[in-house]
Amino acid sequence: MELLQAYSDEQRMSSSPESSPPRVSIIPKSSAPMLSLDNKTLTLTKPLDPTQHVVEFNPTYDQLWAPIQGPAHPYAKDGLAQGMRNHKLGFVENAAIEPFVFDEQYNTFHKYGYAADPSASAGFNYVGDFDALNRNDAESVYNIPQHEQKKRRLQKKNKEPDAGELDPDEVDNPATDAWLVKNRKSPWAGKKQGLQDELTEEQKKYAEEYAKKKGEADGNKEKGEVVTDKSTFHGKEEKDYQGRSWIAPPKDAKANNDHCYIPKRLVHTWSGHTKGVSAIRFFPKHGHLLLSAGMDNKVKIWDVYNSGKCMRTYMGHSKAVRDISFCNDGSKFLTAGYDKNIKYWDTETGQVISTFSTGKVPYVVKLNPDNDKQNILLAGMSDKKIVQWDINTGQITQEYDQHLGAVNTITFVDNNRRFVTSSDDKSLRVWEFGIPVVIKYISEPHMHSMPAISLHPNGNWLAAQSLDNQILIYSTRERFQLNKKKRFAGHIVAGYACQVNFSPDGRFVMSGDGEGRCWFWDWKSCKVFRTLKCHNGVCIGAEWHPLEQSKVATCGWDGLIKYW
Template identity: 75%
Template sequence: MDLLQSYSPTSNSDSDSDSETQIIKLPTKSAAPKVDDTALSLISSDPTSSSGSLTKPLDPTQHVVTYNPTYDQLWAPIYGPAHPFAKDGLAQGLRNHKLGSVEDASIASFHFDEQYNTFQSLGYAADPSATHFVGDLNSLETNRGVTVFNIPQSEHKRRRVLNKREIDEDDAIENDDDKDNPATDTWLSRNRKSPWAGKKGNVGQEELTEEQKKYAEEHAKKKAEERGEKVEKGEIFEEKSMFHGKEERDYQGRSWITPPKDKKADVEHCYIPKRLEHTWSGHTKGVSAIRFFPKFGHLILSAGMDTKVKIWDVYNSRKCMRTYMGHSKAVRDICFTNDGSKFLSAGYDKNIKYWDTETGKVISSFSTGKIPYVVKLNPDDDKQNVLLAGMSDKKIVQWDMNSGEITQEYDQHLGAVNTITFVDDNRRFVTSSDDKSLRVWEFGIPVVIKYISEPHMHSMPSIAVHPNSNWLAAQSLDNQILIYSTRERFQLNKKKRFAGHIAAGYACQVNFSPDGRFVMSGDGEGKMWYWNWKTCKVFRSMKCHEGVCIGCEWHPLETSKVATCGWDGLIKFWD
């Protein structure tokens, strides 16, 4: 519309009193951008908006705005998940799921249980990311959208009658033994209390009750006694194994663990790996230790915090070949025999299990009622039946695995034992402990022949032997790797000290390259560190894992290949 403005010039004292008022017509201008009907409707429909400001957020894909948005609207966060491959420098296009990139989301446990049980019972549920329902829409209309937590009282009574009829029918066809078995579905359905539970009840979705745990332990104990195994003080858990490969034997009758014949060792000169070659993901929790198959490295064994031990193919299919399930808690340490046909596993369930690598059967179990932190076999070929275990009660226990009897106890440490390392042609072994000391033992004699403890020393949760057998590398928790000689005096080599990584608080494993030129270790930030043995300088550090990089192993035959494991549940193979 046209704007009219009245203009009166300033009158002087000499001017006439009857001067005329001048009317000036200004050019036409638009008072504000045109507002579309949607914006007007939003303004008028918002009863709380006294000033007429819009509360609707801006559409990020909109190129032209037809109204004047407020500051809050312009800078409101974009709704919805972030694009995983956006080029804004914030989102990293990394796949964290087999179908792409998945963001973390949270929902209150009460609302999740409400919608989950509603879907299980009534067939529909509210979509938390939208305002609509999913599932059986006919049932939604019939029940008028109610959830299981607000079902009318009359509906509760009707459901109780139906459930009672189902229970009576189940009891009529089930055996009497199943009625008294708290681990069966019949027992669960008979004893459920939730009105929205299905035929098998909702109790099975939760942890086992004390009565069910007791029954399961008794059942596993009975099975172990039937197999002729000696049941010790550790927690009872039924052992089983699952083979994942195509066939356990090939057309020539060779086992799947048979090493390839065309691989030969070449340790003249090792190189630092530069790129990621393969990633194994199968553990649902962190991986605590990895071990290559002795001498050949065509298989790699991993101990998981998900209670499982897995073995993976390195050269061919690169898939999980077998899963060993026998522990009820996280697995702490693993150890192969010299020929790789068997291995030991130590778990936080206080059990040590001796497995057959090929068949997955448990040959024997050992326990003292304490947690084993480290297990080690005597490296001599004629003493492969001798097991040493460092326990949480400060002892190193020695078993004869043929008889199952404890033949020796080494009890001098003042804290939990972390490592056992054989030196001096396997006649002696060195142990480290939480008491911040090193002790040297004569094998078979429970007397300390060398005790190393200094005020500056920290706990050493990992020790490795140099390939020339003259030195020990100890991961110290003050963020450095210390070197001790393995000769008579076991002295600290003050000239060799490897630092730069951050390992305080973590039992990151230390290791050597097969030619002895490099020292390597993971750290608490997921990095892998390589040092030159002669100069003690950092040769290379690279990001390997999200979280702690806890374990590292150099391939026994390939001169430039390294495997690492971390608390992100991944095992990575570097070349």
């Protein structure tokens, strides 16, 4: 009540005419607001620069999503300028053109000098020679009317250029040889011009030497490497007092080997090879000599019966010798080397009778076992072929070409009418001799490569050294089936072509292994009979003596040949 009273008194006083007018104090106003803002507040109000990568404060939602101010870049993408170029020649826009349309305009341009631009939106969209465009009514090479085409063909025929003259249409078309002749400066225009015609004496000499070297290299590529053949006799005399040759078998050799026994102890060691020995072969039927193939490029023959010394060394290969094979009477033998040569030697004199090569590495060599076909040589090559030569003429008479990998073995079966080959392609193939058609193909998913195969003395079974550390037995009858009941295992041969062999009476199977041991299994029970520690490293070869009941020779990559 008191406040209302005071207010009404004041109002009354101000409304009375006698009272003096109230004093009003006017404060002058400025056009700019008087604000005291710190830097942080100023920054928060400023718009963000879209090009900067780092923001040193926390912008507000409105700042982040504010539209970018100012004019848009003509070639901008997603609001951010990419620059004027996306190609070294400027800015290229993507255009979807059908292949046929492109080919049509490309060929039209090279034929007439003008083309439609299929990517242009509308209006006059031609480029090139406009005179030609008007002359041809803007037609492309693909839609010229038939009568016009016929007319042009006649005109072209009437205007055929002379022998030395170039066709003007061809000169204009870069896809022709005439265009290349005219435009020699093109980077794909054949040989460059401007080379000096005359060579100096020094350059001529160098060119001749280079050509000679290249010719030699090409020749070696095509055929095996050429090495001078040498042979050294190490025995006392080549003929004895009766005039018999040193390779003649001893008179008191018994006829056959009836009952075999497992060897127990080392009898003799032959050491003459400076590197590993890759294969050994006893002299056929008698076994009084032993032939060995070395990785030191040499082949040696050793006396088994008497002195136990090296009788002769045969040097004719420039690289390691891989395989050796006697002929039936032992008077000659074959060698296969990594120098791509197959050589046919005279055992007694050490002369090379003939050399064969296809330019590929031979992995296995064999003569046909028939006495009337001792002139026929078969070789399994690294290029998947089995090549057959006639030794007398030196000609290739047959090629068996079905394998998909290098050929490792050749084994004659069925009275030598057929032969079985194994290969790196993990298959066995059976061939009719002389006919290059596979009559049986054995390949199963579980099979491994079989780098060594041997025939049982009775001729009914093949023993194949499989690289999954087992020896598999296949029948040599019509069906060539796997004998699932016979399987010899226990040895480790994975990765090595260890030879598998039989005793002459067929009672025992033997094989070397990758750890230097020689294993003996019983043929009937398939049980391990005995193992001998033979070599340091791989025991690659094992051969049973053809006449001695319990004598076995082994060879290894330690360079030794041992007689047990």
